[in-house]
Amino acid sequence: MGKTVSEKILSAKSGQDAHAGDIVIAKVDVVMAQDGTGPLTVQKLEELGVEKLPNPRRTVFFIDHAAPSPRKELSNAHRILREFAKRAGAQLSEAGEGVCHQRLLESHVKPGDIVVGADSHTCTSGALGAFATGMGSTDVAIAMASGKTWFRVPETLKMEITGQLPYGVYAKDVILHIIGLIGSDGATYKALEFTGDTVRAMSMSDRFTLCNMAVEAGAKTGLVESDEVTRAFLKERERTWDFEEIKSDEDAEYERSIQINVSGLEPLVATPHMVDNIKPVSKVEGTSIDQVFIGTCTNGRIEDLRVAANILKGNRCHPKVRLLVCPASKGVYLQALDEGLIEVFIEMGGVVLNPGCGACVGVHQGILADGEVCLATQNRNFRGRMGNPEGFIYLASPATAAASAIEGKITDPREYL
Amino acid sequence: MIYQGRAHKYGRDVDTDVIIPARYLTTSDPDQLAGHCLEDLDPGFVSRVKLGDVLIAEENFGCGSSREHAPIAIKGAGVSCVIAKSFARIFYRNAINMGLPIYECPEAVNGIDAGDDVRVDTEKGEITNLTRGVVFKITPFPPFVREIIESGGLINYVRAKLKVEG
Numbered sequence: 067m068g069k070t071v072s073e074k075i076l077s078a079k080s081g082q083d084a085h086a087g088d089i090v091i092a093k094v095d096v097v098m099a100q101d102g103t104g105p106l107t108v109q110k111l112e113e114l115g116v117e118k119l120p121n122p123r124r125t126v127f128f129i130d131h132a133a134p135s136p137r138k139e140l141s142n143a144h145r146i147l148r149e150f151a152k153r154a155g156a157q158l159s160e161a162g163e164g165v166c167h168q169r170l171l172e173s174h175v176k177p178g179d180i181v182v183g184a185d186s187h188t189c190t191s192g193a194l195g196a197f198a199t200g201m202g203s204t205d206v207a208i209a210m211a212s213g214k215t216w217f218r219v220p221e222t223l224k225m226e227i228t229g230q231l232p233y234g235v236y237a238k239d240v241i242l243h244i245i246g247l248i249g250s251d252g253a254t255y256k257a258l259e260f261t262g263d264t265v266r267a268m269s270m271s272d273r274f275t276l277c278n279m280a281v282e283a284g285a286k287t288g289l290v291e292s293d294e295v296t297r298a299f300l301k302e303r304e305r306t307w308d309f310e311e312i313k314s315d316e317d318a319e320y321e322r323s324i325q326i327n328v329s330g331l332e333p334l335v336a337t338p339h340m341v342d343n344i345k346p347v348s349k350v351e352g353t354s355i356d357q358v359f360i361g362t363c364t365n366g367r368i369e370d371l372r373v374a375a376n377i378l379k380g381n382r383c384h385p386k387v388r389l390l391v392c393p394a395s396k397g398v399y400l401q402a403l404d405e406g407l408i409e410v411f412i413e414m415g416g417v418v419l420n421p422g423c424g425a426c427v428g429v430h431q432g433i434l435a436d437g438e439v440c441l442a443t444q445n446r447n448f449r450g451r452m453g454n455p456e457g458f459i460y461l462a463s464p465a466t467a468a469a470s471a472i473e474g475k476i477t478d479p480r481e482y483l
Numbered sequence: 484m485i486y487q488g489r490a491h492k493y494g495r496d497v498d499t500d501v502i503i504p505a506r507y508l509t510t511s512d513p514d515q516l517a518g519h520c521l522e523d524l525d526p527g528f529v530s531r532v533k534l535g536d537v538l539i540a541e542e543n544f545g546c547g548s549s550r551e552h553a554p555i556a557i558k559g560a561g562v563s564c565v566i567a568k569s570f571a572r573i574f575y576r577n578a579i580n581m582g583l584p585i586y587e588c589p590e591a592v593n594g595i596d597a598g599d600d601v602r603v604d605t606e607k608g609e610i611t612n613l614t615r616g617v618v619f620k621i622t623p624f625p626p627f628v629r630e631i632i633e634s635g636g637l638i639n640y641v642r643a644k645l646k647v648e649g
Contacts, residue, residue, distance in 0.1 A: 103549060103551065105628075109511060110638055113642070114631065114641065127551065131505075139509035139510065140509055143509065151496075163648065181601065184549055185548070185549055186547065186549040200549040200573050202549055202550070202573060202576060203549075204580040204581070204636070204637050205577075205637075207638075208641065250543055251542055251546065251569060254543070254569065254572055284546065284571055286545065286572055340496055403490060417542070428500075428504070428505050429505050429508075440545055446498075447496045448500040448501065448547060449523050449524070450500050450504045451523065453505075453506055455501075455522075455523035
C-alpha cells in the first residue's frame with residue numbers, strides 16, 4: 067500500500083512500516099521551545115535531571131514572544147533559556163533574530179525532517195516536506211532529552227487546490243477559505259497535505275502561509291511535497307545539500323480528498339472571535355479600524371512586505387489608524403531595508419517593530435484599547451489574543467491590511483492594485 | 484478514581500488564549516495561573532469554582548496555542564476533570580501529561596447543565612449526573628495513560644519508571 071508524505075517520514079524515522087492509526091516512536095530531528103513555553107521545558111528537564119542533550123546542534127531555544135523583554139518576570143524567564151542553552155550546548159536565537167517558525171524554515175528544517183516544537187504553529191515548516199508539529203513543554207522536554215517521541219500516525223486530508231489565483235487574492239485568502247470550509251476542528255488529529263497546480267505554482271512563502279494555519283483547522287500538521295521550488299529556496303540560502311525529494315505515492319490512501327478551485331475566490335477576512343468565521347471582504351467593507359498589523363509567522367516574509375509596500379507607496383496611513391509592521395526575521399528585515407520597503411512603511415506613518423511575535427500574542431507592542439478593532443495578517447483572532455479581551459481582531463492578507471490602513475476601514479485591496 | 488463536583492458549562496472552541504491569556508505566562512506556578520483561569524471568557528469562574536468541580540464544554544476544547552499552562556491553570560483552579568464533545572490535539576496530550584483527566588463524551592455534555600452535580604467513576608467508566616440521575620458511559624483510558632494521570636503527570640511517571648529500571 068502506498069504512503070502519504072506523513073507516513074513516509076514517520077516510517078523512515080521510526081524504522082517501522084507506518085500507516086495512519088499506528089503508534090510509532092520516531093527520531094526527532096529538530097526540537098525547539100520559545101520564551102513563552104521554554105522556561106517550563108527547562109524546568110521539566112531539570113526535574114528529570116537532564117543536563118546533556120543527544121542533539122544539541124538541532125535543539126533550539128527562541129527568544130521571540132516577548133523580545134526584548136517588557137517586564138522583569140519575562141527577563142528572568144529569558145535568563146533561564148540563555149543559561150540552560152549555554153550549559154547544555156543548545157542553540158539560542160536571541161531577541162531580534164526573528165519568529166521561531168521563520169527562523170526554523172530559513173536555517174534549521176530540511177525536507178524529510180521530523181520537527182517538534184513547543185508552539186502550535188510549528189506546522190509552518192511542513193511546507194518544506196517535513197513532518198512538523200506543535201506539542202506542550204513537557205512533550206518537548208522529553209523529545210529534547212531522548213531525541214525521540216511517540217506519534218499516532220495521522221490520517222491525511224488531501225487538499226487539491228487548482229485554478230489561477232485572481233488578482234488581489236493570495237495564499238492567505240486560500241487558507242482562510244479552507245478553514246471556513248472545514249471549520250476550526252475540521253482536521254483535528256489529521257494531516258493536511260496541500261497539493262494541486264495552484265500549490266505547485268506557489269512560492270515557498272505562500273506555501274508556508276498555508277501550512278502555518280493548518281493548526282487553525284485542528285490539524286496536527288500541514289505538508290507540501292518538496293519540489294523544484296523547495297530546492298531553489300534552499301539553494302538561495304546556501305543549503306543545496308539539504309534538499310531531498312519527498313512525494314506521496316500514487317496509491318497513497320487519504321481519508322478524504324477535497325477539491326478547491328480558487329479561480330473564483332475573493333479577498334476574505336476571518337471576523338471576531340474565531341478563525342473559521344470567514345466572510346468576503348465585500349461583506350464587511352467599511353468596518354472602521356483602529357490598528358493594522360502586518361507581520362508574524364503567517365505573513366511577515368519579504369514577499370508579504372513587498373505586497374503591502376506596493377499598495378502603501380505614495381499613500382498615507384489614515385490618521386486614525388496605527389500601522390504596525392513587523393518583519394518575521396532579521397534576514398527579512400535586512401532585505402526589506404535593502405529594497406526600500408521599510409522607508410515606505412515609516413514615511414507613510416507606520417511603526418516598524420523588531421522581528422518577533424510581539425503584537426500577535428498580546429504580551430507587548432500594540433495592545434488594543436477596549437472596543438478597538440485591529441485588522442491583522444496573523445493567524446488567530448481569539449478573544450484577548452492581542453492583549454485585551456475587549457478588542458476585536460479581523461484576519462486578512464497583507465494586501466487587504468495595507469489597503470485598509472490607507473482607508474481607515476476594511477477595504478478591498480483590488481481597488482489599490 | 485472518583486471525581487465529584489459541580490458542573491461549569493461552556494460552548495465550543497474554548498481556546499487556550501481564554502483559558503489562560505498570554506499576558507499571564509510569566510509563571511508556571513499552578514496557584515498563580517489558577518487565579519486567571521478562564522478570565523477572558525468568564526471572569527466570575529475563579530471565585531465560583533470549588534475543589535473537585537467539573538468543566539463541561541462543546542466541541543474543540545483547548546484549541547489554539549500549545550501552552551501547557553492551560554491544563555495547569557485548570558487543574559490549579561481545583562477542577563477535577565474536563566468533559567467535552569471533542570478536544571484539540573495539543574491540549575489533549577498536554578492535559579494527560581499534566582495529569583488532568585479529560586473525557587470525550589458528547590452524550591454527557593448534552594445531558595449535563597451548568598450547576599448539576601456530576602460524578603465520574605474511572606474504574607467503571609461512568610459519568611453520572613447526580614442532579615438528574617442519568618448515567619453516561621465513557622471509554623476508559625488505556626492503562627499507561629491512566630498510570631500517567633494517577634502519577635500526577637508524565638514527568639512523575641517517567642521518573643518512577645526510571646527508578647524501577649534503576
